[in-house]
Amino acid sequence: MTEFLADVNDLVWHETLVYLCLGAGVYFSVRSRFVQVRQIPEMVRLMLKGEKSPSGVSSFQALTMSLAGRVGTGNIAGVATAIAFGGPGALFWMWAVAFLGASTSFVECTLGQIYKDRDKLTGEYRGGPAYYLSTALSHTAAAGAMKVYGYIFAAVTLLAMGLLLPSVQSNSMASAMNSAWGFSKWWVAVGTVIVLAFVIIGGVKRIATFASIVVPFMAVVYIVLALIIVLMNAAEIPAIISLIFSSAFGVDSAFGAIIGSAVMWGVKRGIYSNEAGQGTGPHAAAAAEVSHPAKQGLVQAFAVYIDTLFICSATGFLILSTGAYRVFEGESADGAVIREGGNILPAGAEVGPAFAQTGFDTLWSGAGASFIAVSLAFFCMTTIIAYYYMAETNLRFLLGRAATIEVPLIRGTVGSNTTMVLQALILVSVTIGAISTATDAWTLGDIGVGLMAWLNIIGIIILQQPAYKALWDYEKQKKQGLDPMFDPITLDIRNASFWENYDPATGKDKQPTTTPA
Known part of the structure; x- marks a missing residue:
């Protein structure tokens, strides 16, 4: 089974997907006139401000919901794995995919806002790739094919977020x-399940509240402590930067043979961490209450920077500045060691959290393992919660109007009962992941991420135009000194039914016009 999963993973993560991710990021950057650079001040302003209503969450809460999904074991174990199998240069390619991916995130998250809908059971906003893939071209001859495409994405996402990816997080935490x-590990599994059950059964609002409190706290504490250690080794920083770039481009003879691995692992773990293009960000973006879709697109673009340029970089510099790493040949811990950092890693230390734990031990001897365990507890818990929200959103999409049908002899609707089944399944996935070995869990997670990325990136390349229309309209209104309000009809954006019936100035649905008798 392990070999079979590895073969499937190699097929999904063929180098074509790596080039697709990088190429799409370059294309979206050029088309948007590098929105990820021009609009950084506006991103920060919007991040701290946001409208909300009984149906939606604020921009900041949507940001933290998105970060809850992005910030997880990939920021610690993922960075360590990238360095171990791709060399220090993998960190550069993580930066590259984050910079380019910020434009990708803007496009997908703006589309998520444009084509969002109200949940037929709860009235909360729902959206994501399944929604825009099946809706945006419904006025064209491609309507039928795109609707099927949307359902395929929803099914893949339900599988990935409901079963494949949660086990990776719980495994690292345990x-x-x-x-x-x-x-x-059984006790860790039981404790995790209890906390998760309390939060996810509370719905979108409780998820957003939990994320808005926990995510900023855990991210700031982790970054600050990692930077303290990096600054203690400040003399090593110039050499580290030189090592990263020489390794990234094969200039360093020791890493010349694995330059392809540096690109592959940097992009692979970069996307696993920041999720730009994977299609997860639009789910949280759609839940926000904003007056213009571009607002949330800009906020979510900045989330990619927070995840990779801040948190992943903190882990990378921590590991490299303390020398707590080994680089292996053949993309496997069974391969020969190409370079040993500072010879401080314990003999036989597994690739993953042990790298960061050893690095933190240089500041607090013996405390590194505990700090990383606590960090992973927060990181992984919020990520699993975000996964559940995305799985539930796609379940609602697949059910459609059937979600509101009452089930005979069983209290509740089809939607409420299937939601309970999903909650049980994700808790089972968390339990199994916590007590399992890491190899298959990571492989399954990579397969889920790769399948979603293939479907979503191709989809947003097809559907990108409404996102640019929204961006140009937003920037035009800002130049006029206005608080931008979105009207899809004046922009000739078709099938944005939510916005066609919504008044962004009042935050309420438009009142139907009546003709005098």
Whole structure:
């Protein structure tokens, strides 16, 4: 089974997908006139401001919901894996995919806002790739094919977010706690399930509230402490930067043979971490209450920077500045060691959290394992919660109007009952992941991420135009000194039914016009 999963993963993560991710980022950057650079001040302003209503969450809450999905084990174990199998240069390619991916994130998240809808059961805003893939071209001859495409994406996302990816997070969390404190993985699984059940059963609002409190706290604490250690090794920074760039382009003879691995692992782990193009960000973006879709597109573009340029970079510099790393030949820990950092890693240390744990130990001897265990507990918990929200959103999409049908002899609707089944399945996935080995869990997670990225990036290349119309309209209104309000009809954006019936000035649905008798 392990070999079969590895073969499937190699097929999904063929180098074509790597080039597709990078190429799409370049294309979207040029088309948007590098929105990820021009609009950074506006991104920060919008991040701290936001409208909300009983149906939606604020821009900041949507940002933290998105970050909850992005910031997870990939920011610690993922960075360590990229360095181990791709060399220090993999960190450069993580930066590259983040910079280019910010434009990709803007496009997908703006589309998520434009084509969002109201949940037929709860009245909350829902949206994501399945919604825009099946809706945006419904006035054209491609309507039928795109609707099927949307359903395929929803099914793949339900599988990935409901079953494949949660196990990766719980596995890393359980392993870190077992290593740090000797906790039984079963006890970690039970504790995680209890906390998750309390949060996810509370719905979107409770998820957003939980994320808005936990995510900023955990990210700031982690970055600050990592930077303290990096600054303690400030003399090493010039050499580290030189090593990253020489390794990224094969200039360093020791890494020349693995330059392809540096690109592959940098892009692979970069997307796993920041999720730009994967199609996860639009789910959180659609939940926000804003007066113009471009607002949330800009906020979500900045989320990519927070995840990779801040948090992943903090981990990378922590590992490299302390020398707590090994680089292996053949993209496997069974391969020969190409370079040993500072010879401080314990013999036989597994690739993953142990790199960061050893790095933190240089500041607090013996405390590194505990700090990483606590960090992963926060990171992984919020990520699993975000996964559940996205799985539920796609379940609602697949059910459509059937979600509101009452089930005979069973209390509740089809939607509420299937939601309970999904909640049970994701809790089972978390339990199995916590007590399993890491290899298959990571492979399954990579397969889920890759399948979503293939479907979503191709989709937004087809559907990109409304996102640019929204951006130019937003910038035009800002130049006029206005608080931008979105009207899809004047912009000739078709099938944005929510916005056609919504008044952004009042935050309410438009009142139907009546003809005098």
